[in-house]
Amino acid sequence: MKRYSIVLGIAAACLGAPLVQGQARVKAAAYVVPRTADGQPDLQGIWNNATITPLERPADLSGKAFFTPAEAAAYEKEWLQQNNRDRRAGEGAADVAGAYNQAWFDRGTKVVPTLRTSLIIDPADGKIPYSAEGLKRLAAAAEYSRMHPADGPEDLALTDRCLSWGTAGPPMLPGPYNDNYQIFQTPGYVAIVVEMIHDVRIIPLDGRPHLPANVRQWMGDPRGHWEGNTLVVETTNFTGKSHFRGATQNMRLVERFTRTDANTLTYDFTVKDPATFTKPWSASVPMTKAAGPIYEYACHEGNYALPDVLAGARAQEKKAAGGARK
């Protein structure tokens, strides 16, 4: 299976995003996709997308789209060692940030079976094709964040606020843990339960129009249809606050879900946002069948950290104002 995937991966590298349909067709010959009672490809089950393959190709792998099996094994070994070493620097704040090793995370221990060196398959360099305008906006946001790290709750990351999780989607990317999704299908709908901070995406398949353009949602407004064995989901109507990888509210997301063998749901997505990227870019993430169950992630309900971070910032300001200037 691994070698077969590599061949397809190379095809993907050559052709870019449109190859995904071709990929589904090629694989259909070898693997018969199960069907639901109403005859749709059956994508149901619990799927996990954990992998140590990064979204973007690391600089030291520049020009190298695929590992050899030996290189992949070496990369995995080194990655694990890096993440398990003691990174504590012996000083409070750095100790807290650095005290997490693999025991805290559930990122998996393997690169993707295609042996790609990045999840991004297009463009060929494995990098997000930011435009100058996009980079400028990201830099301005980073600068604001540096000057105002915790003035109020809205200055903290969406994850810290339990509003959304940057990897939980859409689009769905491997995160540090809880990379679990359960797909349910019923005539006319596909539903995806996202374990990370408990979200549900319900995707209508009946060709209805999107919500009015003035109605915006954190997770956008998805519409799906079938292309052969592939579920294609187009999502629009994002908020300006969702900002996936710096994208604006006008981001258009196209996701493709294809069962490529009994244990794999191949998930490809393409992001379009001319205000942020010079061209659309695409990634491919294999999702693996998982035993489950999905647990409840009651993020906001247990969010003791957020008030503590804000109160801590106020205490520091008070100390700085009252004591010696630093």
Added chain:
Amino acid sequence: MATLALSLPAAGQATAARGPRTADGKPNLNGIWQVLTTANWDLEGHAAAAGPMIPLGAIGAMPPGQGVVEGETIPYKPEALATKKTNFTNRLKLDPEVKCYLPGVPRATYMPFPFQIVQTPQYILMSYEYANAARTIYMKDPGPAPIDSWMGQSVGHWEGDTLVVDVTGLNDQTWFDRAGDFHSDALHVVERYTLRGPDTLMYEATIDDKNVFTKPWKISMPIYRRLEKNVQLMEFKCVEFVEELMYGQYRKKP
């Protein structure tokens, strides 16, 4: 209406429910549903009353309702009734809905928001618009709940044409309504969903909690299908709307 739901046939008897069916012959509960009761304000019968927020005027007032509790009164133990009254007095501080917390069961059902049922033979997903809350009803019992949670563990089975859902593993953090009605972590809820026609679902929940009530008690109400063209669940991620309330005191003063 509740009486009609109760009079439906028990397990194994010939079918009586009216309405659509799924490919495997079960009553088809798929769709977007919403109640029209005032149960979320107060499960018991109540006259209209002013709300706790004076600036909201009539918008914040409690609408009247005839109640959804069988026998009209929730059978509290005396000390628990006192807690309920304190809860009501301090509801702006204590009602978990104020803080956008997950609603628990059965409150999720009768929040003033729609929910969508996605029914499959093995699992039935209940996705609630309020707070993106969801629960999966396991049609095969996975064994005891591994840990208590806000939405609990739901295990379902069909008794004739009624979906019966056994809910356990609920924590003690949720309330039943804005009137301070509460429970402990010993809560056990058994829900019954019966199609009365294509667009009406009869709902009944038996609530048992030996720490709080003298005996099990029941609520019942109809749930109606949302029939608008292209109706869909929308996002009500209310966490953002409670940040000022919960964390505003820690905000940097200009």
